[in-house]
Structure formats: structure tokens, C-alpha cells
Amino acid sequence: MRVRQDFVLDDVDTRGTPGFEGDKDAAEGSLGIGAAILADLQEKLFAGNQMGDDPRSLLLVLQAMDTAGKGGIVKHVMSAVDPQGVQVATFKKPTEEELAHDFLWRIRKEVPEAGMIGVFDRSHYEDVLIAKVRELAPPEEIERRYDAINEFEAELAASGTTIIKVMLHISMDEQRQRLLKRLKRPDKHWKFNPSDIDERVLAPKYREAYQVAFERTTTPHAPWYVIPADRKWYARLSVQHLLIEALDAMRLDWPIATFDIDAEKKRLAAS
Amino acid sequence: MRVRQDFVLDDVDTRGTPGFEGDKDAAEGSLGIGAAILADLQEKLFAGNQMGDDPRSLLLVLQAMDTAGKGGIVKHVMSAVDPQGVQVATFKKPTEEELAHDFLWRIRKEVPEAGMIGVFDRSHYEDVLIAKVRELAPPEEIERRYDAINEFEAELAASGTTIIKVMLHISMDEQRQRLLKRLKRPDKHWKFNPSDIDERVLAPKYREAYQVAFERTTTPHAPWYVIPADRKWYARLSVQHLLIEALDAMRLDWPIATFDIDAEKKRLAAS
Structure with missing residues (x-):
């Protein structure tokens, strides 16, 4: 659901499926149909840049607590699209070099090129989320960052990038079950990190930080959507x-051909 | 087929399907089965780097005349794989900035990171193909480049990258039909460029340049494969x-867990 004035994160039902009446099977059918539509639209976005120099692009920002399904969105929603037209950027703990620069430095390098769909798996919002919760920066710097983010996103939008910001929202119970599954299955161990539990304990503080981020960075050109994500199929369908x-x-x-079609047909026949 | 000593490009039957007995339907079934196998292997490659710091990666180099199906390989073979684990780099006519550097400068920037599958849609081989055919560099510079490529690829292999170099090979007739289709269909116009016909006329010179490139850059750690590509389904299946x-x-x-699984289960239960 789109974040509007008076939105309260704590009021969101993480098991809800707002706007969708069907069950899991219906959602999967719907996702399949949507995949073809998405693939077609993406090809047009790409084509428009290749031949028409259309400067537009799309940026999907994904934020969430661990296990909420960011990776699943990339895998199950974005795989519908020609890999040539997608740029996935994963932002982890910043490196020494990244820390030596402004927080937006590493972000700017990964902004989608014209004609592309970019996906940020975590983003510049970490710099007002974990940075706030764990006091990695002084409060006045966090304050400055909300404004810097708004300026950055306004600039991006003005250059032709449509921005969609998504927070996948899961309950504490659902997260426990998913973390447990990662601990139980050897093919899922690699997705687990002991720090996931350290972060989990801080969930109430993260929710507060998200609430502030929504209030400070919700703009007409860069809206936030909070998506209930206890049901993976619903979250995937929603993002699609x-x-x-x-x-x-x-x-x-x-795009309209920039060459003389008949003349080219003749040249081809003669070649 | 793998390029070995005494390989002659002109002897390849571009409509052939060496090593595969079935027809188009059988190939598509086989491609579907392969997709699941490829996805599983890719996830293990990625996982091994995420948790085990496994430095290995895979690089697929795709070279071909226009319309031979490079884009289709990316779309239909690579889409089986989690977009998070694939990096596609498309090399077009070099920019002024790129020309001001050594020809490998822009290539090095796109080498796949550890754990990733990288795909080069065109590559450093353009610098000994179009550069040779169109005399964009003096002969002694072209000569130097074969050695530079071998050194670069040896270095890459030593750092853990498995390299597969593929040339998709189509006939002149097949290319004419495909170009004509692009000229006839408004949804394909964006894939056509008048320069495609200029290049087409030079096809014999390109085949010579490929032949030399195979002879000079076929190494045990970076083999070349020439794939008959008049039948798209065969080319896709072969690359997969x-x-x-x-x-x-x-x-x-x-990868083996780098943490104490039981201890983490207890921490999780208490959280």
C-alpha cells in the first residue's frame, strides 16, 4: 500500500493481502500472466533507448528486515525480464573506501542507465536506518541525510528515472520461522548470518526508523510502498x-525507425 | 564444437546440430530441463562466494555477426538464472574515453565478480575483428593484441574465472532473412542498424579475421567454441x-556453515 500522510507502519497487517481476493494458486497464475506483460514493457523501454535515445529508466528500491523476501523478488519477479535490461545492485556493509566518501557516492555509481530497470537490494536508506538504530552517525548527520536523499531522488526523477521504493514488511513470528529454516537446511545456511539475530532484536527500533524515513522521504516523484510480506506470493505479485x-x-x-526502411530493404537484397 | 588444431571455420555447416539428434521440440524440452540444472549450479556458485569466499566465477564471451542470436542467448538461456547472480556487459563502438585507453581498459571493468556469471555481448575480440577488417589499428598493434588477450585471459583464469568463448556462426542466407524480418516488423526495427548491411558485405573478411583469432587465442584455459546458429534452438541448447x-x-x-548452528538456534529461540 502506498504510504500517504498519517501512515502508521505499526498498523499494517503483515499477513494481509490488500487489493487481492485470491489465494496462493490464483496469485501464482496471475504472476505468470504479469511476467509476459512485464517482459513486453521492459523490451519497449530498452528499445526506446536503443533506437530513440529515450532517456527514461526505472528504479526499484527494496528495503526490508532479513528474510522478508528481497532476494525472492529479484529471483521470481525480475527473472521475467531480459537479463540484458536489468541491473541489480546489492548494497552491503560499506567498505573502507565507501565510508571515506559521502553516503550517496556508492549509490550514484549504481543508478540505472537509460533504458534499464535497476533494482537496489538495500540502498541509501540503510544510511538512515541501520545508521540511526546503531548510531553509526551523529543525529545531525542523519538529519542531513533525509534532505540529501530527497535532493538526490528529485534529481534522478528529473533526469527521467521513475522511482519506486518498497519496504517488505514481515512479522516477528514469520521472521523466526524463516531464520529457523535457514538454520535447519544445509542448502540455506549460506543465507544466514549470526548478525541477523542481533538485528532482529532491534526490530522495534528499526520500525521507528522506517516510520521516520517514510515521513521524511515520501515525495510525489519517489513514493514509498509498504507491502505485507508474510505471504511471499502476495509480496511478489504486489511488486510485479x-x-x-x-x-x-x-x-x-x-520506437519509429530512424532509417529509410525501403532503401534498406533494397540494400539488403543487393548484398 | 570446440576449436582445436587444424579447425577451419569455413568447413562448419551453419545448419548443423552436431551432438544433438532431436528436433526443435525436443530441444526446447531439453532447454527447460537444463534451465533448472543451470539455476541450481549458479546458486551454488553464488552461495560459495557469499559464505565461503570462494573466488571463482564464470565468464561467457559471445561473438557473432549481427542477428546470429547473441541477444537471444542472453534472454533465453541466462533468464533461467537468478538475476542477482548475472552480470551482462554489452560492448559497443568504443567511446572517446575508452579509445584514449588501452583496448582492455573497458573490458577489465566488466570482468565478473567472484561468485558471479558474467556474459560479454561482444568483447575484447572486437579489437582484433572489426579493428582488423576495417583497419582501425595498424597491423603491428593488432599483432600485439593477440598476445595481450592471451595474457589477460591467463591472468583471469588464474584468479579463478572459468572462461568460455563462443562464436555463433550463421550463413549469409540466414542472416539476410533475419535482417529482412527486422526491417518488416515495427517491433523489430530497433534491432536494425544500416551499418549491419555494411558489415554484412565484409563477411568474408570477418571470417578470415575470426580464423586468425581462433588460431592465436585458443588456449587450454580459454577455449573457443564455434556453434552453428542457423537454428536458434540448437545454439541456445549448446550454450546452455x-x-x-x-x-x-x-x-x-x-558451503559449510561458518557459525555454530545449534548455538544460533538457541539464540533465535530466545529472541
Whole structure:
């Protein structure tokens, strides 16, 4: 659901499926249909840049607590799209070099190119989330960052990037079950990190930090969506829907040939 | 087929399907089965780096004349794989900045990171193909480049990258039909460029340049494969097969947990 004025994160039902009446099977069918639509729209976005120099692009920002399903979104939603047209950037703990620069330095390098769909798996929002919760920066620096983020996103939007910011929201119980599964299954161990539990304990503080981030960085050109994510199928369908909606609003079409079609047919026949 | 000593490009039957007995339907079924196998292997490659710091990666270099199907390979073979684990780099006509550097400068920036599968849609081989055919560099510079490429690839292999170099090979007739289709269909116009016909006319010179490139840059750690590509389904299946074979040879497995599983289960239960 789109974050509007008076939105309260704690009021969100993480098991809810707002706007969707069906069950898991219906959602999976719907995801399959959406995959073809998304693939078609993405190809037009890409084509428009290749031939028409259309400067537009799409950026999906994914934020969430561990296990909420960011990786699953990339795998199950973005795999519908030609890999040539997608840039996935994963932001982890900043390196020494990254820390020596402004927090947006590493982000700017990963902004999607014209014609592309970019996905941020975590993002500049970590710099007002974990940074706030764990006091990695002084409060006045955190304050400065909200404004810097708004400026950065406004600049990005002005250059032709449609921005969609998503927070996947799961309950504490659901997170426990998912972490337990990662601990039980040898093929899931690699997804677990002991620090996941340290972060989990701080969940109430993270929710507060998200609430502030929503209040400070919700803008018309860079809206936030909080998606209930206890049901993975619902979260995937919702994100796919947001992407389709955003691309649809761009009114994309196949670009007009920049060459003389008949003349080229003759040259081809003679070659 | 793997390029070995005495390989002659002109002897390749571009409509052939060496090593595969079935028809198009059988190939598509086989591609579907391979997709699941490829996805599983890729996840292990990725996991091994995430938890075990496994430095290995895979690089697929795709070279071909226009319309031979490089884009289709990326779309139909690589889409089986989690987008998070794939880096596609497309090399076009070099920019002014790129030309001001050594030809490998822009290539080095796109080498796959540890745990990743990288795909080069065109590559450093353009610098000994179009550069040779169109005399964009003096002969002694082209000569120097074969050695530089071998050194670069040896270095890459030594750092843990498995390299697969593929040339998709189509006939002149097949190319004419495919170009004509691009000229006829408005949704394909964006894939056409008048320069495609200029290049087409030079096809015999390109075949010579490929032949020399094979002779000079076929090494045990960076083999060349020439794949008959008049039948798209055969080319896709062949490339998928090469990728599976390469990943299989890495003997990948789920990484061993670097934490105490029971201790973490207890911490989780208490959280």
C-alpha cells in the first residue's frame, strides 16, 4: 500500500493481502500472466533507448528486515525480464573506501542507465536506518541525510528515472520461522548470518526508523510502498504490479525507425 | 564444437546440430530441463562466494555477426538464472574515453565478480575483428593484441574465472532473412542498424579475421567454441550445455556453515 500522510507502519497487517481476493494458486497464475506483460514493457523501454535515445529508466528500491523476501523478488519477479535490461545492485556493509566518501557516492555509481530497470537490494536508506538504530552517525548527520536523499531522488526523477521504493514488511513470528529454516537446511545456511539475530532484536527500533524515513522521504516523484510480506506470493505479485503500473504510465511504444526502411530493404537484397 | 588444431571455420555447416539428434521440440524440452540444472549450479556458485569466499566465477564471451542470436542467448538461456547472480556487459563502438585507453581498459571493468556469471555481448575480440577488417589499428598493434588477450585471459583464469568463448556462426542466407524480418516488423526495427548491411558485405573478411583469432587465442584455459546458429534452438541448447558443463567441472556444493548452528538456534529461540 502506498504510504500517504498519517501512515502508521505499526498498523499494517503483515499477513494481509490488500487489493487481492485470491489465494496462493490464483496469485501464482496471475504472476505468470504479469511476467509476459512485464517482459513486453521492459523490451519497449530498452528499445526506446536503443533506437530513440529515450532517456527514461526505472528504479526499484527494496528495503526490508532479513528474510522478508528481497532476494525472492529479484529471483521470481525480475527473472521475467531480459537479463540484458536489468541491473541489480546489492548494497552491503560499506567498505573502507565507501565510508571515506559521502553516503550517496556508492549509490550514484549504481543508478540505472537509460533504458534499464535497476533494482537496489538495500540502498541509501540503510544510511538512515541501520545508521540511526546503531548510531553509526551523529543525529545531525542523519538529519542531513533525509534532505540529501530527497535532493538526490528529485534529481534522478528529473533526469527521467521513475522511482519506486518498497519496504517488505514481515512479522516477528514469520521472521523466526524463516531464520529457523535457514538454520535447519544445509542448502540455506549460506543465507544466514549470526548478525541477523542481533538485528532482529532491534526490530522495534528499526520500525521507528522506517516510520521516520517514510515521513521524511515520501515525495510525489519517489513514493514509498509498504507491502505485507508474510505471504511471499502476495509480496511478489504486489511488486510485479507496481512495476507494470510504473512502466504503463510511461506510455512506452516501439520506437519509429530512424532509417529509410525501403532503401534498406533494397540494400539488403543487393548484398 | 570446440576449436582445436587444424579447425577451419569455413568447413562448419551453419545448419548443423552436431551432438544433438532431436528436433526443435525436443530441444526446447531439453532447454527447460537444463534451465533448472543451470539455476541450481549458479546458486551454488553464488552461495560459495557469499559464505565461503570462494573466488571463482564464470565468464561467457559471445561473438557473432549481427542477428546470429547473441541477444537471444542472453534472454533465453541466462533468464533461467537468478538475476542477482548475472552480470551482462554489452560492448559497443568504443567511446572517446575508452579509445584514449588501452583496448582492455573497458573490458577489465566488466570482468565478473567472484561468485558471479558474467556474459560479454561482444568483447575484447572486437579489437582484433572489426579493428582488423576495417583497419582501425595498424597491423603491428593488432599483432600485439593477440598476445595481450592471451595474457589477460591467463591472468583471469588464474584468479579463478572459468572462461568460455563462443562464436555463433550463421550463413549469409540466414542472416539476410533475419535482417529482412527486422526491417518488416515495427517491433523489430530497433534491432536494425544500416551499418549491419555494411558489415554484412565484409563477411568474408570477418571470417578470415575470426580464423586468425581462433588460431592465436585458443588456449587450454580459454577455449573457443564455434556453434552453428542457423537454428536458434540448437545454439541456445549448446550454450546452455557449455555453461552446465563448466559449472559442473567446478564441483560446486553448498558451503559449510561458518557459525555454530545449534548455538544460533538457541539464540533465535530466545529472541
